[in-house]
Amino acid sequence: MSQTKSTVLLKHHLKALKLPTMLSECEKIAARCAQENVDHLGFLLQLCEQELLDRERRAADRRLKTAKFPNHKTLESFDFRARPSVNRPMMTELTRCEYIDKRENVLLVGNPGTGKTHLATALGIEACSRGRRVRFWRVTELITQLMEAREERILTRMKGQLAKLDLLILDELGYVPASKLGAELLFDVISTAYERTSVIVTTNLSFERWSEVLGCERLTGAALDRLTHRCHIIECNGDSYRLKDAKRRRRPDKSPEGPEASET
Numbered sequence: 527m528s529q530t531k532s533t534v535l536l537k538h539h540l541k542a543l544k545l546p547t548m549l550s551e552c553e554k555i556a557a558r559c560a561q562e563n564v565d566h567l568g569f570l571l572q573l574c575e576q577e578l579l580d581r582e583r584r585a586a587d588r589r590l591k592t593a594k595f596p597n598h599k600t601l602e603s604f605d606f607r608a609r610p611s612v613n614r615p616m617m618t619e620l621t622r623c624e625y626i627d628k629r630e631n632v633l634l635v636g637n638p639g640t641g642k643t644h645l646a647t648a649l650g651i652e653a654c655s656r657g658r659r660v661r662f663w664r665v666t667e668l669i670t671q672l673m674e675a676r677e678e679r680i681l682t683r684m685k686g687q688l689a690k691l692d693l694l695i696l697d698e699l700g701y702v703p704a705s706k707l708g709a710e711l712l713f714d715v716i717s718t719a720y721e722r723t724s725v726i727v728t729t730n731l732s733f734e735r736w737s738e739v740l741g742c743e744r745l746t747g748a749a750l751d752r753l754t755h756r757c758h759i760i761e762c763n764g765d766s767y768r769l770k771d772a773k774r775r776r777r778p779d780k781s782p783e784g785p786e787a788s789e790t
């Protein structure tokens with residue numbers, strides 16, 4: 527009887543201390559420890575381990591959710607043979623996140639459908655699982671959001687949130703030319719991130735054509751200068767994977783023409 531009372535009290539305390547896993551698992555683990563003759567400290571150790579593990583898992587889920595990735599993509603599902611210009615050892619090295627600790631950037635350049643967003647997402651998800659705070663943005667959405675925040679006078683707050691990140695992913699720089707104000711706001715984000723937050727940029731534009739998007743030559747030069755200082759460049763050259771995939775599906779038994787035939 528007194529045991530029930532102390533259990534109730536214990537649960538109350540665990541709740542107050544915000545230890546939900548200990549709360550839900552304590553009786554089960556206590557019973558197991560009694561059976562296996564584990565001493566008190568051993569029991570406490572098991573409880574703490576469970577709480578820590580769950581806490582890490584919950585934090586990882588939260589990081590993944592707030593990063594807002596468009597899809598779940600991994601390096602394992604990336605076919606490196608289909609994209610020989612992408613260096614596999616370098617990508618594997620990047621998953622270790624040392625570039626984030628060194629505040630280095632990653633630039634993924636190439637035409638549409640060559641796996642840039644896939645690789646950027648895979649690196650972002652990896653960074654999340656290794657405890658980094660990440661946010662994925664399509665550039666056009668980021669610019670819209672920045673302009674809205676400015677109008678609502680919450681730009682400082684939004685920039686404060688961006689400044690807390692370890693990794694900022696800017697997807698699709700170059701598809702839609704930004705307005706002058708949009709380009710300035712984007713440039714501001716890039717220069718604030720410089721040497722403080724790592725940035726991954728995906729773009730279909732070669733460097734010479736960046737000013738078409740950012741408008742001003744001076745702004746483009748400065749943005750490029752900051753992004754490419756200490757940066758890993760990954761070129762995704764070649765045919766669109768989507769197109770290749772679709773063609774392969776349509777003609778499954780015909781031998782492929784052109785460069786595909788020489789693929790080993």
Ligand code: ADP
Pocket residue numbers: 599603604605606608609636637638639640641642643644645728762767768
């Ligand atoms: P991009 O951003 O360069 O336009 P995506 O990364 O969106 O291209 O790729 C288009 C689609 O093709 C996605 O579904 C992506 O997962 C897939 N894809 C592209 N390249 C590869 C690859 N080498 N291996 C596996 N899937 C790929």
Ligand code: MG
Pocket residue numbers: 642643644697698728
């Ligand atoms: Mg893309």
